[in-house]
Amino acid sequence: MNIIKKTAILSALISSVVYANPNDYELSQVLVVSRHGLRAPLTDGDNILTQATPLKWPHWNTDAGLLTTKGGALEVFMGSYFKDWLVDTELVEKNGCSDSLFVYTNTMPRTIATGQFFMDGAFPGCRVNINTQSDMTARDPLFYQSIKNDSESFVKNNTDTIHHFIQASDLNASYAQLEKIIDYKNSFNCKTQNQCQLSVEENIVNLDAGKEPSIAGPLNKSFLMVDAFILQDYEGFPQGDIAWGKIKNDDEWKSLAKLRNGYIEAAYLQPEVAKNIITPLLTKVDSLLPEKMSADDKQINVIVGHDTSVGPLLKAMEFNEYELPGQYEKTPIGGKLVFQRWTDKKTDKEYLKVEYIYQTAEQMRNLTELSLQTPPQRVTLSLKGCQIDNNGFCPWSDFRHAMTSLVKH
Numbered sequence: 001m002n003i004i005k006k007t008a009i010l011s012a013l014i015s016s017v018v019y020a021n022p023n024d025y026e027l028s029q030v031l032v033v034s035r036h037g038l039r040a041p042l043t044d045g046d047n048i049l050t051q052a053t054p055l056k057w058p059h060w061n062t063d064a065g066l067l068t069t070k071g072g073a074l075e076v077f078m079g080s081y082f083k084d085w086l087v088d089t090e091l092v093e094k095n096g097c098s099d100s101l102f103v104y105t106n107t108m109p110r111t112i113a114t115g116q117f118f119m120d121g122a123f124p125g126c127r128v129n130i131n132t133q134s135d136m137t138a139r140d141p142l143f144y145q146s147i148k149n150d151s152e153s154f155v156k157n158n159t160d161t162i163h164h165f166i167q168a169s170d171l172n173a174s175y176a177q178l179e180k181i182i183d184y185k186n187s188f189n190c191k192t193q194n195q196c197q198l199s200v201e202e203n204i205v206n207l208d209a210g211k212e213p214s215i216a217g218p219l220n221k222s223f224l225m226v227d228a229f230i231l232q233d234y235e236g237f238p239q240g241d242i243a244w245g246k247i248k249n250d251d252e253w254k255s256l257a258k259l260r261n262g263y264i265e266a267a268y269l270q271p272e273v274a275k276n277i278i279t280p281l282l283t284k285v286d287s288l289l290p291e292k293m294s295a296d297d298k299q300i301n302v303i304v305g306h307d308t309s310v311g312p313l314l315k316a317m318e319f320n321e322y323e324l325p326g327q328y329e330k331t332p333i334g335g336k337l338v339f340q341r342w343t344d345k346k347t348d349k350e351y352l353k354v355e356y357i358y359q360t361a362e363q364m365r366n367l368t369e370l371s372l373q374t375p376p377q378r379v380t381l382s383l384k385g386c387q388i389d390n391n392g393f394c395p396w397s398d399f400r401h402a403m404t405s406l407v408k409h
Contacts, residue, residue: 079121326360
């Protein structure tokens with residue numbers, strides 16, 4: 001064995017963190033931060049989508065932005081799986097209702113419905129309150145990820161950062177593929193506005209204080225169209241109706257998904273922007289996962305928001321890069337970021353484990369019923385400053401130290 005291989009193996013052994021046997025661990029608290037479930041596209045009718053293509057978009061039986069009937073069923077399945085898992089870990093009783101449960105959602109119908117269907121699956125027959133802010137007409141700051149810095153330097157520096165990110169993302173092939181699918185050269189945009197090539201159109205960044213970050217232009221236009229294709233696939237539209245039957249394989253899906261994921265990452269996930277807009281939610285997570293649990297702390301907390309809630313939270317907390325097998329989205333519909341507090345019964349030390357629990361595109365398309373035998377995907381995540389062992393656990397004290405550096409107390 002050469003010296004390079006020996007050194008690599010020795011380095012791996014030294015850096016490997018080994019804690020107690022996970023069989024000796026007991027689950028004591030769970031925080032679920034969820035994106036809402038399967039919805040209809042955000043826009044319909046005579047709008048940006050219809051102007052970008054001469055082709056007729058498939059009809060949805062659900063109004064724009066609302067949870068679909070299938071979306072409700074998928075959340076029931078996910079809730080039922082969570083109940084099985086929580087029973088298996090002995091955090092809750094099989095046939096009982098939990099008295100240590102709190103659910104909080106955004107005021108939008110799709111988030112409220114997601115919370116309700118998820119709880120119907122997790123605790124059928126139990127009365128579970130779905131909490132929202134009292135003013136249902138106002139934007140909840142926990143979920144409205146607005147810019148909180150109006151300084152000229154913040155706006156300029158981050159506008160430049162976003163433009164640089166877009167330019168470095170190499171989206172030309174994805175744009176070209178989308179143009180063919182939508183027949184862009186024959187669209188209203190091309191014929192009346194001379195917008196015939198997405199890759200050369202201008203992206204205009206808006207970072208106005210008090211508003212969510214946004215980008216007007218081809219990337220946003222592409223985001224909305226690819227989002228619609230992905231939702232058609234989840235909903236189980238006939239293959240000939242999904243992007244008019246023009247997406248032929250997994251590689252083409254991945255290429256198009258770069259446009260959807262790219263918009264979210266450009267607008268919401270640049271480091272300074274993410275930390276600025278997510279402060280209320282980050283502070284809430286911090287308060288729900290205290291250094292030591294008290295009698296008033298809930299064992300199970302569920303927060304239901306959006307991809308623009310989950311994504312910036314992951315970025316602001318400095319989670320390491322991750323991949324979600326079986327999915328094209330980085331923060332998929334109905335996906336759950338699950339923080340878990342575990343206690344080593346032998347040493348009484350506490351540990352954190354974080355997993356992304358989500359349904360694959362195939363599971364959603366096929367309306368797969370979930371169980372411990374047919375589970376959703378579970379991907380273990382890690383964050384900076386909290387080194388995990390081979391089972392995905394990191395010391396709770398390290399996690400709290402990392403949180404303290406992120407949140408001003």
